[in-house]
Amino acid sequence: MKRRIWLITLRNNIGITQEKAAELAGVKRSTYTKAENGSSISVKTAQKIANVFDFDWTLFFENNCDEKGQKTA
Template sequence: MREWLIKIREERGYTQEQAANKADIERSYYNMIERGKRRPSVDVAQKIGHALHFEWTCFYTKECNEKTPCEGLNHQHEQGGDI
């Protein structure tokens, strides 16, 4: 379970459907990513990171694939920048 991803999505006020739509992917695929059943491709990770305003490389770190978010996970969002 990628609890960090759920937390970010909920902090942004999005449902899974809304997050998936913003990332231009299917909700079922987004759900599998959030539950840790699928690892997103680089392209999809970038889309999700851009949609939810966080550093997409977090999908590929050990810390983020467990329960604890990466250091600086919300860096882009806090500064108001886009990825």
């Protein structure tokens, strides 16, 4: 499982905690943490988190999705 550094960077860039990101997305903190840590998440959760940071939720499900490619998100 590869951590989603791009998601961590997005969160850090706006200066919020995992707790706040989870709250904004309407998910549990543990669920949000799983997303950052690279665990599988549901489509619904992906959409909620993507909505907070304004990127395409399908990035969570791309096999060859690397940090460089996601900087345009």
